[in-house]
Amino acid sequence: MSTGMELIPLALAIGAAALIEINRARAGVSGGPSEVRKLPTRFRNEALLTEALGETATERDGMLHGVVDRVPMAFAPDADGNYVAYFEAGLPGKQAGDALLTLDTAYGRLVQRDARERVLAAAPQYGMPLEGEHVEEDGTIVLTLQVGA
């Protein structure tokens, strides 16, 4: 190989700060006495977030609402376009963090799906036909494109 790159899709916040904060909440570290009212997320795409919330997704009061693992939550973007998750008062941090992590996993899969579809649709236009595709044990999708075909 000659170069290796790590990329973050536009639908995801750059950096690990959100996941670190979620895991702190799960461990009961943040948000005061083992409860949280809001947590940062990696989410930046409203359509994908709505899809990840499934049938529970509703929009009211300018916020996107949903229920994950029986935990109600609401979302609104911050100034940088990253969605913040808001929870009801009194919710234990572990419950909030666990539910948000479940949603994060679903959202990540949707970002992966969209990236795959985007690459498969666009690659021929760049003269780079698909040579192979396989899925690894951890769920990573590997697309191999020919260059200069």
Add this chain to the structure above:
Amino acid sequence: MPQIEIRLRPDGTIEALTHGLKGKACLPYIETIEDLTGAKTVKSRYTDEYWQRDNVVAPPPEDQIDIGGS
């Protein structure tokens, strides 16, 4: 034939590797990969093949450019 390997992880993050492109031949593809995936590069590194040209003296292994983020 040169290849680009795009690895789409289940958490949404992406890794891309070029194979068979020596020297600066790989550089134009960085922007192409970003366009293809709809993603921004947060970290990149040149590996062995990049330095296989014009008797260039390679820097320390895995010269890495950290653009930010994780």
